[in-house]
Amino acid sequence: MSLTPSPLPRAFDAGSFLPTLPESPGVYRMIGAADEVLYVGKAKNLKRRVSSYFQKNHPSPRTTMMVARIERVDITVVRSEAEALILENNLIKSLRPRFNILFRDDKSYPxxxxxxxxxxxxxxxxxxxxxxxxxxxxxxxxxxxxxxxxxxxxxxxxxxxxxxxxxxxxxxxxxxxxxxxxxxxxxxxxxxxxxxxxxxxxxxxxxxxxxxxxxxxxxxxxxxxxxxxxxxxxxxxxxxxxxxxxxxQHVDSGKDEDVDVIVALAQGGSVCVNLAMVRGGRHLGDRPQFPQAAGEGMSAADALLAFVEQHYLDHPAPGKIVIEGAEVEAARAVVDEALEKSPIVAAARFQNEKAWVEMALLNAKLAIETRQRESGRAQHQLEALRSVLDMPEAPRRIECFDISHTQGEATVASCVIWEGEGMKKSDYRRFNISGIEPGDDYAAMRQALTRRYERVATGEGVRPDLILIDGGKGQVGVAWEVLGELGLQSVAMLGVAKGEERKAGLEQLIFPDARAPLVLGGEHPALHLIQTVRDEAHRFAITGMRARRSKTRLTSKLEDIPGIGPTRRKKLIETFGGLAGVRSATIEDLCRVEGINRRIAEQIYNALR
Structure with missing residues (x-):
């Protein structure tokens, strides 16, 4: 059920709005001027959670700044906390509110x-x-x-x-x-x-x-x-x-205890939250985390509290959480909100805990310094690329395409993304190309770009600032035609053709218009960025092609063996855990499969070799 209160005056009247809220799980959206979404959050109890924002004293200046801009609050009531979590996640990804601090990455912990x-x-x-x-x-x-x-x-x-x-x-x-x-x-x-x-x-x-x-x-x-x-x-x-x-083991508590040590450090305009894990009394190492979307006014305490809330929604909590960089009571309240059974939340008290915090802060400092060095190099490369292409602004999102196949077999197109200051692997895509003449790279490129950008043309997908094509004039011409058909020729595009003798640094940059190809030289920072993205697209395409080729070849060989129909193929794959397992099996191994006698086993063994 979605509830959207009637338009409120510019000075938000919290006193009359808050009593109307239900004590149900749901998602709330703080709306500012011109319907700008300031913040998206979820709650087990909407009334209690939203009311906490309108107290006299706020835990941070950032919250005070956000509340001052609120013109209305929209809520969506759901049936459970799980639904609230899913809806919140989807809304944050699609709306990217300026006051949300995001730490969720694409990988679970091992x-x-x-x-x-x-x-x-x-x-x-x-x-x-x-x-x-x-x-x-x-x-x-x-x-x-x-x-x-x-x-x-x-x-x-x-x-x-x-x-x-x-x-x-x-x-x-x-x-x-x-x-x-x-x-x-x-x-x-x-x-x-x-x-x-x-x-x-x-x-x-x-x-x-x-x-x-x-x-x-x-x-x-x-x-x-x-x-x-x-x-x-x-x-x-x-x-x-x-x-x-x-x-x-340089830091061992000597106790059978599970502890998470979470510290936050703000330095040089960057904020890092570092999570150190202690399991069974042994320090296993740490992982620095940086916000994906932060907005203005973010402090170390804001980042730490946001991380704690998000992390323990997806991962089991240990028996104790030691924090540094935020108020203990505020962190405890966040954990209580996120978890049914809360662990101990405290500042470091014992000598080993203080040592863990000291190490975590040092590693956070080193992570910030490393990130700032990388960021400075990336910004320098982006600015150089902007200058080369005469763009009004440096590109924030670059997408690069490459085609890979073996003499026309198992054609795969890759699309890799550079966003902000590095590769964004969560957005990578592969396209299995079909319905074309084997070896027709132009048709493969046309199919890949059409499949990638037809959603962008309807306003649904993410629009890049720059498209790189790994190829020469032919591939660039086809790509430009596709963008024209989709009404996206306002997006900058560039081809990257291999130079003389395919040597790195001699690449030619191919423009879709009448401009002559450009050779920047091996030391140019813009070319370094282009090479990084192009090489990643090449790697991603090759690994996909090899996997598809291996699967296709083995499947077709199984299909060509007399007496191996769909039922036996399925049984073989189930028994050996996949096609690679069938290939590595001995004749004796194959004979153990139901329905496979020695004669058929020998046929399979010989056919796959």
Whole structure:
């Protein structure tokens, strides 16, 4: 249900408006002059949440500034908090209000997952949680999670292979040979022994390091008593490795505790919120965060509170949150609003917590300095590009297209985006090209641009400031025709043709009008930016083409094998977890599939090689 109060006078009368609000979940929009959307927010209780903005004292000057501009408030009542979250997210993306601070990125945090199989698998994981799987984390970066995973493999030798591979092994793989797996796939370890290793890995991930060492010590003593000295030596080496790792851990609380340390720092016109993660008492590293949309008047406290609210909507909260850079009471109120069961929210009190905060602030400072250096270089490149193209303003959004295929096979077009100060991977797109003559790059370019910009022509898609075409006069001419047909020739466009002997720095810039091609030279900052975007489009197109080609070739080969119809193809793919698994299977592996006898298995094996 959507409620839009009747137009209010310029001086917003909060006293008469607030009593009309329902105590229901929903989304509110603060509207300013000329129907400008100032802020979009969600609430479990609209009346309580919106009323908090019209108190005498505001938590920050930014909020005071926003409230002073409000001419009306629109609300939308929904059925649940989940619906409110989805609606808020959609409105912020489409309206981009000036007072919203956005931190949400495109990647979830990585975890280490231990499956619930008979012989559990340990793996690096991103994405939604599944039943029957235990997750440890989150880790602040993929590097931190993979480092922990490699350590666990060295210590406990758990399997990392997919179930489709595990269930079809006939001999140990390379990981067993290099002492990274005990090979439960071929019964080189029994269920009880493997389960004991899984338990130790779980204890380690839970931070119970002393329990792990005690367990390994007991197993070493037991093996020695049996005169199994080689087995005892394995446990001894595990204990030494673990103690070495713990010794290297520069900040360890010595407690089994999960803590998030969140600090905010404003410096040189930039604001950084840095999240450090402590799991099981071990400091796993940190991740600096910068607002995607901030507006004016943003302080470190504003950014920290906005981050806390958004982060814990999508990620589980630890037992404790240590903050620096905002009022503890304000942060606690935000957490209480976002979560049903709130963790402890406090400033740093103990020595180890103060050390964590000090490290997080130092890393935030370094992240700001790095970002400002990169930003300065990007702005210099953009300004140089503006000057070269004689544009009234430096382009904010650049889109680049490239075509990739292998002698006309598996043609794929890529579209990559530079926005603001770097590549915006969340907006990348690939187009699988079909219905054209193999190898016709002009037709492929026409199809890709038409599919990308027909929505822009109707006012639905995002309009770029500059379009780059990886190609010469022919590709540029086709692209210009497409833009003309869609009424978008007001968008600047430029072709990037490879120079003499395809050497970097000798590229020619091709204009869609009568201007002669331009060679900037390898040291020109505008060319550096163009090369960065062009190379990324090339990489993105090639990876998509290779994936499509591999899938197409294998599928067509399966279809060409006598006796392999849709049912058997489906069974093969399900059994081996995909086409690549079918290709790597042995004849004995293939014979285990229902409906595949040895004769057919040999046909499949030979056809795929």
């Amino acid at each position: 975890y280490i997952a231990i499956s619930g199989d008979e012989f559990p698998r340990i793996a690096y994981y991103r994405g939604a949680f599944e039943k029957g799987v235990r997750y440890f984390g989150p880790f602040p970066s993929g590097w931190a999670a993979r480092e922990a995973l490699q350590l666990l493999q060295r210590l406990f030798l758990l399997r990392t292979c997919e179930n489709s591979v595990f269930s079809n092994r006939s001999r140990p793989c390379l990981l067993h040979q290099i002492k990274r797996c005990t090979a439960p796939c071929v019964n080189l370890i029994d269920k009880e022994g493997y389960g004991a290793d899984v338990k130790l890995a779980t204890l380690f991930l839970d931070g119970r390091h002393s329990d792990v060492i005690d367990n390994l010590g007991a197993r070493m003593q037991e093996a020695s008593a049996r005169f199994a000295f080689e087995e005892a030596a394995v446990f001894r080496d595990q204990i030494r490795t673990l103690q070495t790792v713990l010794h290297k």
